[in-house]
Amino acid sequence: MIQGTGSNVGKSTLVAGLCRAFARRGLAVRPFKPQNMSNNAAATADGGEIGRAQAVQARAAGVQPSVHMNPVLLKPETDTGAQVIVQGKRRGTLRARDYGSRKAELMPAVLDSFARVSAGADLVLVEGAGSPAEINLRAGDIANMGFAQAADVPVVLAGDIDRGGVIASLVGTHAVLEPNERERVKAFIVNKFRGEAQLFAEGEKAIVEHTGWPSLGILPWLPQAAWLPAEDALDLDRKGGRDGAAGRWKIAVPIVSRIANFDDLDPLGMEPEVELILVPPGDPLPGDADLVILPGSKATVGDLAFFRAQGWDVDLLAHRRRGGAVLGLCGGYQMLGRTISDPDGVEGRPGTVDGLGLLDVATVLTGDKITAPAAGIHLSTDTGITGYEIHLGRTEGPDCARPLLKLAGGRLDGATSPDGRVAGCYVHGLFGSDPFRRAYLAGFGAASRLAYEAQVETALDALADHVEAHLDLDRMLAIARAR
Template identity: 60%
Template sequence: MAALMLQGTGSDVGKSVLVAGLCRAFANRDLSVRPFKPQNMSNNAAVTADGGEIGRAQATQAIACRVEPSVDMNPVLLKPQGDRTSQLIVRGQVRGTLAAARWREGREGLLVDVLDSFERLSASCDLVVVEGAGSPAEVNLRVSDIANMGFARAANVPVILVGDIDRGGVIASIVGTRAVIDAADAAMIHGFLVNKFRGDPVLFDDGYRAIEARSGWRGYGVVPWLADAARLPSEDAVILERRSASVDRRVTIACPITPRIANFDDLDPLRLEPGVALVMVPPGTPIPEADMIVLAGSKATIPDLAFLRAQGWDIDILAHHRRGKPVLGLCGGFQMLGRSIADPHGIEGAATTIAGLGLLDIDTVLAPTKTLERIEGIAKGARFEGYEMHMGATTGADLNRPVGHRSDGSAEGATSADGLVHGSYVHGLFGLAEQRAAWLARLGVDAVGPDHAASIDAALDAIAATLERHLDLDAMLDLAQRAG
């Protein structure tokens, strides 16, 4: 078995992108590679071929390896539903809801699931590239850890520590990590790399040597700022405001950012279109004049709808509709557009029924069973590919005017009587260029971008090529062969 783990000095240091780039770089060397993340926390997820779900980053990393995503690539996934509760997904399936206060005791038994998945994955390939979560320097979380050193030591996987120079303090963050973790954990770290460097890396030579001298770890390289990383799906909603396009384009599509927004990468393909300005609307800001409003998915539909109303966004959406402009709801956003949402089982909190926005003649009842299914079909005269991932069922008259039909002939989605409001359960609806073109044609824009999958693949190749130039991949591969 060969395996290598990247851990970070903190969150958002670029571990997911680096793992994806390494997976593609080693796959380009004709190695059979698999990604692995023991524990992930994200509301952006993907459906695997065997009907499970994993973090979006691991699905992207599987693409980098040129293999199908598997539930073993991310055996534990936490999907936050509120500030203190998360849905627990183990090997692709819901295992219940976990309160933050119970997480330490709740994760103790999960290491067995993690190691089982890792062993199955390792047996199927030449190399596993593992991604940690957060940072090993969070020593308050070390007891029963399964995401970083708890996993690395249990599986005997060598670690390289990633520091982010763009946020500043990279010398202190790497050397400081060495200072606060215990000796046995520090022994698992064999080196470091510096990520997100802008400018000539030679300018950091003195800092690089200072880290080596003070930490006792060798450096594996300095990675320049990877502009192509912006073309990869993101798991973290904190970047949404930073990724809004300027509004000096032909049409504007606006999407409000709710606290539990999920699978917002559904909108990423719109960024491929030079004629479209995608505006992610932060809390405290009214929805601007737009050609179309999209309500994205949600991990907690009822609380997010209440938040939407508290922001006054419901008024903006209804005014937009009165002006004769289209509205599209995806998954949770689809449910919000209906007459009511009922939660009789208390899945999202206390059992309740609330009024929806009333723009679609539909009603939704949330249920414990989750639909996880890859689908394809025809909508608006063009092909689509994607997946469903939702809890509950939707009924109502507007389902008789579907958005499209699945390949098995069944109807998908709903359309209002005036033709302005659409709802769909298809995640990835805009991924194929021809489907995206069908929607944008209604707004008077010609779609010119590629299929989203092709854009992701090209970005992965570009990132891999950069890592080949700037990292000592041969030494990293030698280190990986010490695992087990």
């Protein structure tokens, strides 16, 4: 089990690299994360959803993602509450304080999923969540040491040197763990090092002396890691490194408070001729954007109010008057309509709110959730698309007579304005389809030279090469086999 000294220390990326590295050695490898908190989800073939990071890790291991690879997924809807997904299915919404008192009830489902994932595997790589040093959350823990103890899994602890204080974070974690938990940690990794690793030799030695844990190595910073879909919305800052490139075609994306499935943007951010601008709260939408994309949202009604509070509704109307194009994805599609109704209080207080009115459609939020892979045709370019659906709600109206997509089985999805400048649909992942993305960008005069899926594979291979070169994987494997 790879645990971390904190959130965002690189656990997800590290596990993905290890999955690919050990799979290349001929092992049957499976990823597993007992509890995840993320609005960046993936639909699985078995009809559920898991964290996007576990889907990437499954890809790295060369296997199909399963709901059992991430049995508990928390999808934040507010600052104090989240939708709870158990073994791929929506269980309901809980406030944080209520979840804290009930999370231990989910351990049987977690252990059941772990047994299913482990069956037939040579190696299961488990990713922790947050940090085991959060001892205030230790009661009923299913994400870190609570799971490791229940499943009898050895732990490797990763620290992030890029954020500073890695000696204190590793030694401090050792200090607050219980004695039996310290014994469960078999080694540590220093992650995200920039510069010459030998310069940290004394620091590495100090960690060993203070903890008694051996080091598996110092892992340098790897720029290609930014090519992989991120798990946390905090990683949108990471994508800023690709933003600002002087592309011929400018896309603006307002970052709403509960943005979901934001890896929809990844292929666009990698395109040389595209300048992807992620607009933070408080900043206006740029007046010279060619396209504004309204991304997915975990709380559509709340994020629509947030959108208006930034003045983005005024900016979007001005963009539209200038002849700019608008695309809404899932929750963003719902926002573009005339109204959003929530009669059953799925997202909060029952009622109806006005949408942005750029599409002549109306949405009714329902309790039935659609979670499934998707494939079909983008009708205006006649190019194939693949992706997935994860959404609540039904959208209907006159503009649906001009659907954006025709999906497998003949089902139509989405809507388009009469002049073709505003469109939306429920399918995520559209821009990962190279033929569609090339045709779509060509319609705006931008050439696409990116082979996105090949780029992801290149990144996974580079990551595997990286961990092979800098970490003691033989020792890690020995730790796992000694379980």
